[in-house]
Amino acid sequence: MAHAPQPNPTARKPRRYLPSAERKREILDAALREFMNDGFAASTVERIAARAGLSKSGIYAHYDSKEQIFEELLDTALLSSQDSFGLLLSGQAGSLTDIVDAYIDQIYSRLESPMAVATFQLLMAEGRRAPRAIERWSAGVLARMNQDTQRLVRDCVARGIMRQSPVTENFFVVISPFVFWLAKSVLLGEDALVSLTQMRELHRQLMLDALLVR
């Protein structure tokens, strides 16, 4: 009489041997989730490992330390946000509405990821821990974005599409409502006070109101 292939309770899941690059991606994924939930200090290598499907010590075949994981994570996250922002806008010689819509689309599309708020929170909470990553991001992506946008805006002003105002002189500030919504969501929850949809529309109207040539 043959034994049925009974599921052995002590059966250990087999090792998965992965090439380092792939494994590292999995680890970063896992780490992102853990760091977001608990912050850096309260996250443990063990839980990251579990989520990534290997053992605690397995992590150390790919990274030297928890800190290193964090750095690489932040680098990846921040630099991936590299998007042809200014380009997108400058391409269109459209109306103010078009430009504002493009801008709004651009920034609010980030929030489609369910982890967007958590990412922002992580950045706020632990950014200090990886000053160089922040520095690179600030000097690279952010600076470029800022320049591009500001150039576009000046252009629009020159062409009479936008009304010159403190806003056009300091265009970075128009992102404020977006940041406000993020901060609010971190503190009070995404559903409190204003929904994302409402915020988006409000933001749009604010911009139009501020930029419209009267």
Add this chain to the structure above:
Amino acid sequence: MAHAPQPNPTARKPRRYLPSAERKREILDAALREFMNDGFAASTVERIAARAGLSKSGIYAHYDSKEQIFEELLDTALLSSQDSFGLLLSGQAGSLTDIVDAYIDQIYSRLESPMAVATFQLLMAEGRRAPRAIERWSAGVLARMNQDTQRLVRDCVARGIMRQSPVTENFFVVISPFVFWLAKSVLLGEDALVSLTQMRELHRQLMLDALLVR
């Protein structure tokens, strides 16, 4: 030859006996600083104690746990921000400029404390850890402030002092640049991009521009 009052290495510094209320205040002070620097998880009771001038175990004569300290800390911090905000404004039947100036003064005066940015960061980073404190704050202070302000604004609109607009309908959003500056300061430093003084002036102009009756 007289001995200099050399610090005796075995001399234990004398205990300081304080009434519990006072000691608790000192502990909260110390904790605030520690939590701000390192976050909740990375702060240690021992360092809080050292800063507060007593021994590690001395802390536990006043608080049951590190978590309890955090809760009480947040409660104190958040509820102390209780200021007769609306009242201040509603008192003046002044011009739009007066009102805007009052508003700007009101919110930016908070930033005079050197710990303001760090407090914001702490709130962002660890707010989730004390949901009830946040809840109380949100349902109490914030809700009241919001109502008062909104009522004032409607009044101003009715009296023709402010132009009706999406801004006046959703007045909470005018705080956005302030929050933006905080978030930016956490990430990039207080001196990056815009200084506080610049921001304040910019914010003022933004508000005037948005509210002025044309």
Add this chain to the structure above:
Amino acid sequence: MAHAPQPNPTARKPRRYLPSAERKREILDAALREFMNDGFAASTVERIAARAGLSKSGIYAHYDSKEQIFEELLDTALLSSQDSFGLLLSGQAGSLTDIVDAYIDQIYSRLESPMAVATFQLLMAEGRRAPRAIERWSAGVLARMNQDTQRLVRDCVARGIMRQSPVTENFFVVISPFVFWLAKSVLLGEDALVSLTQMRELHRQLMLDALLVR
């Protein structure tokens, strides 16, 4: 308008100043209960104090240390068991039944206290901790009891009331079923296997069976 004598929530119960002797009794009482429940090491001075109705440090006005409490406790408990055991028996020149009944009554009457089993357990668990108390008890109470009983028994044998046997030569052993019941109760509970009443009757019959002249 007079305030009603509202019960102040922060009202601290007033100190009770007691003469030391009385307070010590209360402390020993409290300690007995705590030590029984948790053993010596797991009992805390604070809980003993609470039970005795004073503060932790108040204890130290009466005892120098937790250990000292324990010693005095054991001394009191053991020496109080001093009863004119042999005397009681020797008084009666009665029949075997009378003597056995007296013996059984004597030992089982101890179990009327609801703490009897716990006391036994405490003795088993922590006796080593106060060897001198045990020593005094053994050399005093126990030795005397043993002698008296043995003398009585020899007497009974001589008078033909008891059958000479290994039992009468080692009379101490007749207490075994009693000790057995105690040990069983500690391990399995007082209701397991045999109830106290059953045990008592069984014990009686065992003795009669062993001592009866055939």
Add this chain to the structure above:
Amino acid sequence: MAHAPQPNPTARKPRRYLPSAERKREILDAALREFMNDGFAASTVERIAARAGLSKSGIYAHYDSKEQIFEELLDTALLSSQDSFGLLLSGQAGSLTDIVDAYIDQIYSRLESPMAVATFQLLMAEGRRAPRAIERWSAGVLARMNQDTQRLVRDCVARGIMRQSPVTENFFVVISPFVFWLAKSVLLGEDALVSLTQMRELHRQLMLDALLVR
């Protein structure tokens, strides 16, 4: 001149890597000794670890908590006492003396281990701490032993080998002198009052006297 192999003070003794099962056994061994000496509460994980030859934290690779060690320890100790007790006896159709001798051998052989008394003490002292282990033991080993023995005894009575009496009806009680000796040894020491050898002989005679058909 050769250096004597002087013990290098900074030399850390090398790790001993053991398979978990083996290490667990060593830990249980160490724990047994520690718990016996000091009781559960006063034993420390560090000392258990030292005895087991690893570091304090090493313990936690195998057990989740001190309590878990205790539970497993008790389980192991109690369930290992599983012996074919009844079987041993029922096999022999021998005389009363044979049966009594077998019984006495059976139970007194346990005391050959130098830790027997300490184990009993541990059970008395800390049994309550692992009620489920006790429960399992009681419902398993003890119950079976009791049944087997009682069945054997009834058989003997039926065959006229034993005299019917309260003893045969409640045969569990014949273990009393053994328990008495254990309890006495815990309290007064193994050498006090009666030696083990004396007790064993006395116990034997008691049984014979109680069971012999007259």
Add this chain to the structure above:
DNA sequence: AATGAATGAGAGTTCATTCAT
């Protein structure tokens, strides 16, 4: 006699990391 504030010496436990395999 009594207390509240304070402390030192640990306790159990966690965790990033190392090592042998």
Add this chain to the structure above:
DNA sequence: TATGAATGAACTCTCATTCAT
């Protein structure tokens, strides 16, 4: 590449005890 066993340092919290009042 991957793991299980091991560790040291650190952590939170407890507790017997002391001290000023």
